[in-house]
Amino acid sequence: MSAMFEGYAGTGPAYDEMFDGRALRPPYQRLRTSLQALTQPELVSRVEALQAGYLDQGVTFDIGGEERAFPLDILPRVIEQATWASIDAGVQQRVRALELFLTDIYDAGQVFDDGVIPRRVITTSSHYHRAAAGVRPPNGVRVHVSGIDLVRDNAGEFRVLEDNVRVPSGVSYVMTNRRAISSALPETIAAHRIRPVAAYPQRLLAALRAAAPAGVADPTVVVLTPGVYNGAYFEHALLARTMGVELVEGRDLECRRGRLMMRTTRGLAPVHVVYRRVDDEFLDPVHFRADSMLGCPGLIDACRAGNVTLANAVGNGVADDKLVYTYLPDIIRYYLSEEPLLRNVDTWRVGDAEAREEVLDRLDELVLKPVDGSGGKGIVIGPRASRAELDELRTKVLADPRSWIAQPVVQLSTVPTFVDGALGARHVDLRPFAVHDGSRVWVLPGGLTRVALAEGELIVNSSRGGGSKDTWVLAGPRTDRADDIPPADRSDRAGRAGAAEPARRPEPPEPPPATRETPGPVLADLAEREQQQQQQQQQQQPTRTEGAPC
Amino acid sequence: MLSRIAESMFWIGRYVERAEDTARILDVQTSLLLEDATLDEDDTCHGLLSIMGVDDAPDHVDLAFVLGALAYDTTSPTSIAAAVGAARESARRARETLSVPLWEVINTTYRDIVSGRFAQRRAPGIFQWVRERSALINGTADATMTRDEGWHFLVLGRCIERADMTSRLIATAAVTSGGTSDQWTSTLRACGAYEAFLRAYRGVTSERTAAEFLLLDRLFPRSVVFSLNRAEQCLANLESPGTTAGARAGFSNEAQRLLGRARTELEYRSLADVVADLPAEMERMQRTCALATDAVTRRFFAGAEALAWQGVTSA
Numbered sequence: 001m002s003a004m005f006e007g008y009a010g011t012g013p014a015y016d017e018m019f020d021g022r023a024l025r026p027p028y029q030r031l032r033t034s035l036q037a038l039t040q041p042e043l044v045s046r047v048e049a050l051q052a053g054y055l056d057q058g059v060t061f062d063i064g065g066e067e068r069a070f071p072l073d074i075l076p077r078v079i080e081q082a083t084w085a086s087i088d089a090g091v092q093q094r095v096r097a098l099e100l101f102l103t104d105i106y107d108a109g110q111v112f113d114d115g116v117i118p119r120r121v122i123t124t125s126s127h128y129h130r131a132a133a134g135v136r137p138p139n140g141v142r143v144h145v146s147g148i149d150l151v152r153d154n155a156g157e158f159r160v161l162e163d164n165v166r167v168p169s170g171v172s173y174v175m176t177n178r179r180a181i182s183s184a185l186p187e188t189i190a191a192h193r194i195r196p197v198a199a200y201p202q203r204l205l206a207a208l209r210a211a212a213p214a215g216v217a218d219p220t221v222v223v224l225t226p227g228v229y230n231g232a233y234f235e236h237a238l239l240a241r242t243m244g245v246e247l248v249e250g251r252d253l254e255c256r257r258g259r260l261m262m263r264t265t266r267g268l269a270p271v272h273v274v275y276r277r278v279d280d281e282f283l284d285p286v287h288f289r290a291d292s293m294l295g296c297p298g299l300i301d302a303c304r305a306g307n308v309t310l311a312n313a314v315g316n317g318v319a320d321d322k323l324v325y326t327y328l329p330d331i332i333r334y335y336l337s338e339e340p341l342l343r344n345v346d347t348w349r350v351g352d353a354e355a356r357e358e359v360l361d362r363l364d365e366l367v368l369k370p371v372d373g374s375g376g377k378g379i380v381i382g383p384r385a386s387r388a389e390l391d392e393l394r395t396k397v398l399a400d401p402r403s404w405i406a407q408p409v410v411q412l413s414t415v416p417t418f419v420d421g422a423l424g425a426r427h428v429d430l431r432p433f434a435v436h437d438g439s440r441v442w443v444l445p446g447g448l449t450r451v452a453l454a455e456g457e458l459i460v461n462s463s464r465g466g467g468s469k470d471t472w473v474l475a476g477p478r479t480d481r482a483d484d485i486p487p488a489d490r491s492d493r494a495g496r497a498g499a500a501e502p503a504r505r506p507e508p509p510e511p512p513p514a515t516r517e518t519p520g521p522v523l524a525d526l527a528e529r530e531q532q533q534q535q536q537q538q539q540q541q542p543t544r545t546e547g548a549p550c
Numbered sequence: 551m552l553s554r555i556a557e558s559m560f561w562i563g564r565y566v567e568r569a570e571d572t573a574r575i576l577d578v579q580t581s582l583l584l585e586d587a588t589l590d591e592d593d594t595c596h597g598l599l600s601i602m603g604v605d606d607a608p609d610h611v612d613l614a615f616v617l618g619a620l621a622y623d624t625t626s627p628t629s630i631a632a633a634v635g636a637a638r639e640s641a642r643r644a645r646e647t648l649s650v651p652l653w654e655v656i657n658t659t660y661r662d663i664v665s666g667r668f669a670q671r672r673a674p675g676i677f678q679w680v681r682e683r684s685a686l687i688n689g690t691a692d693a694t695m696t697r698d699e700g701w702h703f704l705v706l707g708r709c710i711e712r713a714d715m716t717s718r719l720i721a722t723a724a725v726t727s728g729g730t731s732d733q734w735t736s737t738l739r740a741c742g743a744y745e746a747f748l749r750a751y752r753g754v755t756s757e758r759t760a761a762e763f764l765l766l767d768r769l770f771p772r773s774v775v776f777s778l779n780r781a782e783q784c785l786a787n788l789e790s791p792g793t794t795a796g797a798r799a800g801f802s803n804e805a806q807r808l809l810g811r812a813r814t815e816l817e818y819r820s821l822a823d824v825v826a827d828l829p830a831e832m833e834r835m836q837r838t839c840a841l842a843t844d845a846v847t848r849r850f851f852a853g854a855e856a857l858a859w860q861g862v863t864s865a
Contacts, residue, residue, distance in 0.1 A: 055661060056654060056657060056658045056661060057654055057657070058642070058645075058653065058654075058657045223646075228639075228642055228643055233642075237642075237645040237646045238646075240646035241645070241646035241647075246552055246555075246646075247645075247646045248552060249554065251554070252552050252553070252554055262552060263552065263553045263554075263852075264551055264552055264553060265551050265552075265553055265556045265699060265788070265850045265851075
């Protein structure tokens with residue numbers, strides 16, 4: 001039918017999100033229809049415009065000091081409303097549980113006494129910080145922002161791969177990707193109803209303001225960045241800009257008598273909430289690494305004194321620990337008395353003696369991950385590793401089993417991706433972002449889809465050559481457009497229609513006809529003629545009624 | 551506003567202006583060398599390099615060397631390419647404060663340099679390109695930025711740099727050919743001031759009138775006095791926005807004092823006196839600009855000193 005997706009095939013056992021064998025899956029119907037008219041050369045020229053646009057706008061990330069345009073694939077990933085609803089609920093549940101868990105372990109530690117998770121798992125984690133014990137955040141929130149990494153297994157079920165509740169990055173690309181794709185594929189965007197992502201900065205700002213110390217009516221919020229050489233500097237600047245707050249570096253800050261100040265052209269000004277994008281270890285040389293130039297001496301004490309709020313709180317990394325991850329289903333049941341809505345990927349704790357034996361036997365068919373790694377560092381994929389690599393791994397695992405977990409090779413789901421002038425199936429994951437403001441957890445509809453650009457590659461991190469995709473969460477169908485939904489779909493959606501109907505904005509009052517007060521001597525003649533025409537036009541046009549498109 | 555951001559704004563203003571004015575100076579000098587066969591290329595180039603602050607030039611220099619050092623070479627601190635790169639780096643540091651269109655025009659200008667498109671352009675065309683990009687940047691800033699502190703720092707940087715560079719332009723005119731009227735005509739042209747000058751002085755081009763115009767004209771936006779005036783206004787706005795505090799006596803801002811004194815000296819001394827030794831006079835002007843920059847740095851940017859970078863990773 002469409003030349004564009006002809007010859008496309010998923011790879012191996014992995015779940016392809018667009019095609020089920022040769023049959024198109026429902027969420028992608030409109031996408032294919034709207035792309036049908038596009039010829040290959042036109043697609044290529046749009047891809048080029050997309051990349052040039054990112055370079056011009058400076059949408060970049062740094063690898064080893066070199067700035068590169070953030071790679072964005074032109075074909076979006078589509079997630080249907082119902083699927084998204086389950087992800088949304090699952091992420092909310094997970095964040096609520098993590099929040100309660102962190103509060104507990106840095107306080108009374110009930111969870112240890114009740115035998116849900118051994119205390120040593122926490123205390124041996126390299127991200128457990130005693131400095132954070134007993135620090136109570138003003139509105140009880142520790143996980144203001146989180147990114148829960150999801151993958152889709154061979155059956156198409158979304159599973160949690162890891163939690164990021166320290167300083168998850170990537171949300172800026174969700175926003176810039178949407179803008180870029182809107183201009184690259186305007187027809188396709190118009191054919192879909194996609195839930196918007198642009199509201200993120202306002203949500204984040206509201207959550208940060210809600211976290212301000214008590215008694216501060218109009219808190220000053222800042223974003224703390226390590227500096228322009230940090231890989232995610234673009235994101236820090238974008239968030240500061242779109243929230244309308246200052247972007248500060250450690251050297252802009254100073255602690256005086258337990259209060260945090262920033263250096264301005266008019267002297268020191270107080271700061272109440274710090275959305276920090278600096279890792280725990282670098283935040284405060286008094287408590288952590290003494291050689292850090294990125295933080296501010298005294299910050300932790302100011303935080304403990306309740307004069308400043310850090311978002312996210314110090315010590316959250318313990319929840320990112322992949323060993324703690326293995327206990328998460330129990331943790332959810334313990335705190336919320338609910339069954340986990342999103343399942344973990346099957347995982348062995350190499351630290352457990354019986355599991356270790358099995359893992360060591362099957363080293364060549366499993367994926368081994370260091371428990372405190374991020375960015376895909378240190379991961380060994382058994383089937384891809386050489387004999388020597390496996391031997392080295394075995395030595396490392398035996399030396400320090402606590403530091404490793406093992407998982408079966410998860411075939412990440414695939415989505416058609418445009419690479420080197422051709423469409424191919426590439427593996428993707430999904431990082432939805434959640435913002436917790438103290439009363440509810442809001443999940444940004446969509447999140448960042450990362451795609452491994454090399455064929456068959458499973459590691460999607462952008463520091464390892466991964467790209468990204470715009471992720472569309474479809475909104476419910478419009479009732480008045482029901483007739484252009486394919487019949488097969490209609491029955492499926494009919495039950496939900498109306499519930500998601502957004503409130504229609506009232507028609508704005510008709511603006512008065514535009515006239516220029518002072519057209520200037522040359523334009524005066526022209527303008528007069530134009531006015532006459534406009535007046536004639538109005539006589540022919542009936543007054544607009546309710547329901548006209550605005 | 552954060553001191554560090556204020557400093558970045560100030561330097562964006564300076565670097566963009568520096569790129570533009572360097573292009574203007576080079577434009578005059580290269581066309582003079584081509585047109586006037588009596589000029590000694592070596593001497594002219596040496597004179598130009600020393601006025602632009604290149605001290606370590608080899609004994610024999612030709613036009614190609616000058617173009618490298620002052621235009622193309624990204625590693626030479628005096629070149630246009632380096633100035634654009636520095637402007638962009640400053641803009642990157644103040645990115646959340648700049649309007650998006652302003653950031654984008656600065657960034658695309660820089661992209662042309664790193665992508666090599668800049669190096670491919672040839673001599674006269676390249677100067678036009680730099681002037682146009684700079685006009686685009688300044689125009690975008692003018693059209694999209696709120697007139698807050700950031701704006702005042704941007705304009706302050708631009709005006710101090712312009713006073714400095716116009717003084718260099720005047721110095722090159724006075725030095726390289728002893729100030730023939732041809733030389734002054736092309737200097738005026740480089741500033742886009744020739745027609746304005748002709749109207750104001752009814753067509754008599756001499757060293758005296760041309761220098762007077764470029765130094766003292768109160769209405770021409772590239773003259774030294776005009777630039778100093780604007781810089782003083784910016785400082786006054788920064789010192790006491792919306793109030794008249796400190797209006798009773800004197801100025802407490804060292805930069806304001808320095809610039810005001812330099813301007814009044816130019817304006818109140820007799821022209822013959824000023825023109826008598828233009829190169830020395832202009833050098834004093836440049837020193838004043840440097841001192842004023844120091845004073846601004848101490849007054850507003852203190853504590854924004856650069857620190858050594860430590861690597862950090864984020865999840």
